[in-house]
Amino acid sequence: MSTSTQTVHVHTTSRDYDVLVGNNLLAQTGALVRKAGAFDAAFVVSDTNVAPLYLDRVRTSLEAAGFATQSAVVEAGERHKNLATFGTILEGMARAGLTRDSVVIALGGGVVGDMAGFAAASYMRGIQVIQVPTTLLSMVDSSVGGKTAIDLSCGKNLVGAFLQPTLVIADVSCLMTLEHEVFIDGLGEIVKHGVLADEELFDQLTHSPLRQDSDPSYLVHVVAHNVSIKRDVVGADEQEHGVRQTLNLGHTIGHAIEAASGYTLGHGHCVAAGLCCVSRAAEKLGWAPAGMSARIDACVTAQGLPTTTDISTGELFAQATHDKKRHGSGVNLVVPTGIGSVEMRHVSLDELAQIIELS
Ligand SMILES: NC(=O)c1ccc[n+]([C@@H]2O[C@H](COP(=O)([O-])OP(=O)(O)OC[C@H]3O[C@@H](n4cnc5c(N)ncnc54)[C@H](O)[C@@H]3O)[C@@H](O)[C@H]2O)c1
Numbered sequence: 558m559s560t561s562t563q564t565v566h567v568h569t570t571s572r573d574y575d576v577l578v579g580n581n582l583l584a585q586t587g588a589l590v591r592k593a594g595a596f597d598a599a600f601v602v603s604d605t606n607v608a609p610l611y612l613d614r615v616r617t618s619l620e621a622a623g624f625a626t627q628s629a630v631v632e633a634g635e636r637h638k639n640l641a642t643f644g645t646i647l648e649g650m651a652r653a654g655l656t657r658d659s660v661v662i663a664l665g666g667g668v669v670g671d672m673a674g675f676a677a678a679s680y681m682r683g684i685q686v687i688q689v690p691t692t693l694l695s696m697v698d699s700s701v702g703g704k705t706a707i708d709l710s711c712g713k714n715l716v717g718a719f720l721q722p723t724l725v726i727a728d729v730s731c732l733m734t735l736e737h738e739v740f741i742d743g744l745g746e747i748v749k750h751g752v753l754a755d756e757e758l759f760d761q762l763t764h765s766p767l768r769q770d771s772d773p774s775y776l777v778h779v780v781a782h783n784v785s786i787k788r789d790v791v792g793a794d795e796q797e798h799g800v801r802q803t804l805n806l807g808h809t810i811g812h813a814i815e816a817a818s819g820y821t822l823g824h825g826h827c828v829a830a831g832l833c834c835v836s837r838a839a840e841k842l843g844w845a846p847a848g849m850s851a852r853i854d855a856c857v858t859a860q861g862l863p864t865t866t867d868i869s870t871g872e873l874f875a876q877a878t879h880d881k882k883r884h885g886s887g888v889n890l891v892v893p894t895g896i897g898s899v900e901m902r903h904v905s906l907d908e909l910a911q912i913i914e915l916s
């Protein structure tokens with residue numbers, strides 16, 4: 558049975574674009590890019606894990622559609638999301654003779670998407686980028702919203718730009734080749750989206766957890782649905798002044814767990830645990846209805862993700878307040894107030910300590 562492609566249309570102040578979510582879309586890349594714009598050349602950026610699996614398919618399709626195509630393959634992994642790799646990509650683009658009418662195609666997970674997007678935003682003061690996300694996280698999170706970045710030695714995502722993509726092509730068949738831990742890492746953000754905005758999706762995930770061998774039409778449905786949730790939040794606040802901060806649900810404690818683990822735990826695993834922690838505390842403080850946190854724990858467990866951490870509360874507090882202490886002003890915390898609703902609360906550092914104790 559063939560799986561139909563779903564289209565999520567995204568409107569932003571700088572550009573309108575489609576996110577196509579389907580099964581076996583990569584072979585149609587050329588035709589889809591052709592429809593998206595009259596580009597004089599395509600430059601595919603990928604990494605050393607993704608390129609051997611999918612680069613030929615994408616290049617063949619682009620060339621069949623008449624695009625002069627060149628590519629850059631960078632070392633896989635977050636530790637290569639740096640200035641050196643960024644420079645290599647830009648030099649490759651210049652050597653390939655890209656013009657302002659060329660397009661960059663980011664073929665890979667969030668690391669490739671962020672770096673290729675930032676390279677596109679910088680080259681000749683900005684050319685277009687098409688995102689072809691190949692991890693679950695990049696499909697439901699990083700490829701949508703227009704944020705691009707690289708890391709500096711002092712911290713993650715410290716340099717970047719906003720560049721909305723011209724098109725996003727999410728082919729769920731790529732999820733089959735992910736390592737299991739990388740696949741489920743994306744589920745952390747998906748459960749977060751459910752708690753943030755969609756009780757029906759949340760319940761569906763609890764009863765039918767997403768798996769790599771789930772029916773492709775279920776994968777397409779869940780990915781497209783998540784894209785539309787992120788689209789709605791980002792659309793209300795493109796430059797991250799207000800509502801977009803609600804996407805940080807689970808991230809205050811999640812980031813603290815991630816940092817305390819020395820970044821050995823996946824981001825989505827940490828967000829899942831952080832989400833459960835803040836939910837338990839919110840319930841104990843009477844900010845959320847009884848029973849909510851048990852439901853969140855059950856959904857997170859069903860996806861194979863952790864609901865707790867064995868990192869000490871003191872260490873979590875130290876990490877969560879790492880750069881806040883000097884300002885002493887507390888933090889903006891996203892608090893779940895039910896399944897499908899959240900509120901922002903400004904909490905003092907003392908209150909944050911209490912929340913971590915209660916979690
Ligand atoms: N721009 C944003 O809004 C935003 C949002 C969230 C996260 N991010 C960024 O995204 C990055 C994390 O993204 P990620 O989790 O996709 O990590 P990633 O890009 O490092 O991919 C994870 C691993 O899977 C491999 N891989 C990718 N696709 C594959 C496939 N189909 N088959 C086999 N292997 C594959 C990669 O080579 C890598 O080893 C971080 O740098 C984070 O800062 C950005």
Ligand SMILES: [Zn+2]
Nearest residue numbers: 746808824828
């Ligand atoms: Zn996140």
